[in-house]
Amino acid sequence: MSSTDQIQPVAALPRPKPLLLRHAPYFIAAAALVFLAASMRFDGYILNILMQATTFAIAVFGLSVVLGLCGQINLAQAAFFGFGAYAVGLGTTDYQLNYWICLFGGCIMALVAGAVLGLSTLRLGGHYLAMVTISFQQIVTLVMINAIWLTKGPDGVSRIGRPSLFTSSQSYLAFCVAVLAIVGYMVWHLPDTRLGRAMRAVRDNELAAGVNGIDVFRTKVTAFAISAVLGGLGGGLFAGGFAYISPDQFSFAESIVFLTMSLLGGVASPIGSAIGTGLLILIPEWLRFLKSVPGLYLAIYGLSVILIIRFMPDGIWGFVTAAYDRIRARKPAPAIGIPLVLKPAATGGDMVLEVTGLSKHFGGLKAVDQVDIAVHRGGVHALIGPNGSGKTTTLNVLSGLYEATAGKVLLDGTDVTTMPPHLRTAAGLGRTFQNIRLFRSMTALENVVIGAERPGNTMVGRGDATALTERALAALTFVGLGPRANELITSFSYGHQRLIEIARALAANPTLLLLDEPAAGLNSSEKLELHELLKRIAAQGLTILIIDHDMTLVSEAAQHITVLNFGRRIADGESMAVLRHPDVVSAYLGTD
């Protein structure tokens, strides 16, 4: 803690300048680009390449959201691109509709298709999503080719219109560049928003995201839908730009091209997407002779995918930023003078947690059987038992990771028995994991900010960025890691990672804190620190339910103990009495 004393603590963080002002250079550069696109004299060939790069980049931005930020795969981006293209193509020709209506309609169609696909698949593992998106891509291609009455089949659609405002190719290109700049700005800024943080959390660790109040499924569906809309938007612009579309431009092979663009540049950032798109449009132009042998050019794409994944998993831009991060010293976080205040909500009666008749059966195995637990407000309650007695299963049922087979769970007077994890967290539950579950690609501060962002956290005001950062810094300072807030999780020791996980739970200002074996794997001095930390938490009136094997810690910290063995409760009551209970002694030491 000595390093904190050297820096003059500030009472509160300074308010940052408005976002638009800080990002003004971006908009000035974007405006300059639009102006260049509108005013420079390009020949037709260059114009086509620029048009393709611009519209493709928008679709690739979509992949950077769904794959880069949220970690979900989408192998049908060309199909969504096709939705937008065909909406504009058919709409402006066969149906004589206004261009803007068609573009909007195309985006909506892509959105709906993306949402339906996501809703049906995203509850399942990633393999399903990969295969379902491939299937969807194949179906869309089949329809484009065979439903001639609708799509004109393999001949494609020609004489596609443009908006009356941008009839010349040059002005239309400028319009596309402007759209690209706006979309790029939003995608670039997304990781720092609540939604973006939720996506990154889901990508890093779904279970931890859920118990930190993030609706994992909705976040994934949202990411998928955003990706689909950007695909549709890019496709709609593409159709207007080239005035002719045909099914082969939206095939599975094109989806792979989009994927390769995204991986090559760096899937995590829109800058990477732009680099990847630019390169993979230019390189084939330079290597045109490859196209004379059918297949060769895509074979090289396939090989590049394997090589990029193996040797440059973060892409070109990821490679550059990682190198930059190594030479740039991480700024120490500002020391903060605000102490962490825990103000657990208290709407119910004397009991914070009332568990009655809780059971969890796995097939014939009764992992937890008819367990009652009552946790008094403001106390430390320990749940102990030999290995395999059902402690962690109980905790997982309490936090909603497992569905209870029978029984009832009341949290601060609210029945949470059937709620999913994120709603229990919103209702005031906080927890840590036995095997630490932090968001490993983020800094300590970012991890704790996600905790502070818990829906229903009354300690962060309206939840603006400054309030969240203040709360998170206060929590990290509380566990003694304030000055290291800006370091990546991977640079912390095991013991410190545990403390960060506790800080993440504390920042959320929970009503009840569940600690799953917090002392496991700690050395003796770290255990003493943990004990001292538990005392400071309890002193602020936060109720704790702790599982641990360390009997010294448990007997000193807890006033009340519940003992499980073979999934059943064998003792319950005041600490010292429970630890002397003959059944407990025999469960731990065996009987003669």
Added chain:
Amino acid sequence: MDLVLQLLFTGIGIGAVYALVALGFVLIFRATNVVNFAQGEFSMVAAYIMVVCAVDLALPYWLSFIIALAGMAVVGLVFNLGVYYPLRHRTYLPVIIATIGASILMANGVLALYGPQPQVLPGWFETPGIQLGPVYLDSQYLLIIAVTVVLVIFNYWFFEHTMLGKKLQATSQDKEMASLLGISVSTMIMITFIYSAVLGGLAGLLVAPLLFVSIQMGSTIALKAFAATIIGGFGDVAGAIIGGLALGIIETFGAAYISVPYKDGFAFLVLVLFLVFRPQGIFGERVAEKA
């Protein structure tokens, strides 16, 4: 009624091919927890080797068959070393992206080497088939069904009654424990890839005389086989076989009674119905991640 029986026979024959490829999927999935998206390309590559040997070089059919299967063993080995092994410690996402890359590479590599013209591969037998009452039994379909039955029995015997099979099972269930018991996990995984590639190749050789040998045949078969594994229950061996047969039958009847151009769409439809209403499939059970 005659038509129904005839379609049933055809459906089972096609379904048996899906079942073989699905079996390859499942074996790799169980050993590595990774879905191999290039599984269908194994069938396609084998069919092309067969075309080169039996048609272009006019080698005897049986010899070409053996060369093609041996070639697939090599492909499986190279695939394991080049695609899976370097990424074995990463999460599933990079690995499936790499297998997708491999699938694109194989399909288009063959296209670049052999050209886009679909090829015709004759069947194994001179006799086209036999008439059994109202049903015409095509000899190639009979062969497919017979080989599948034999392979399913072999598979059962191999995994349940041989030491190597038990080692493979141990590896798929718990890699750490298996390696502590002295089983070389990377060798077991290599064997799995080789075996799966040969299975996929065999399916390709059997189905090739019924279709044109083309670059697209791999992705079509893989899609069906994957749907079959989901219908049967992901990761379940019996499920893959039942799922494959079910899909073959559904598809054949769908093409006969509903629509031919959209024949390949039925697999997707069935897949989505299962994902929405019974994602664990007929046999399988999803295991929740342990906190």
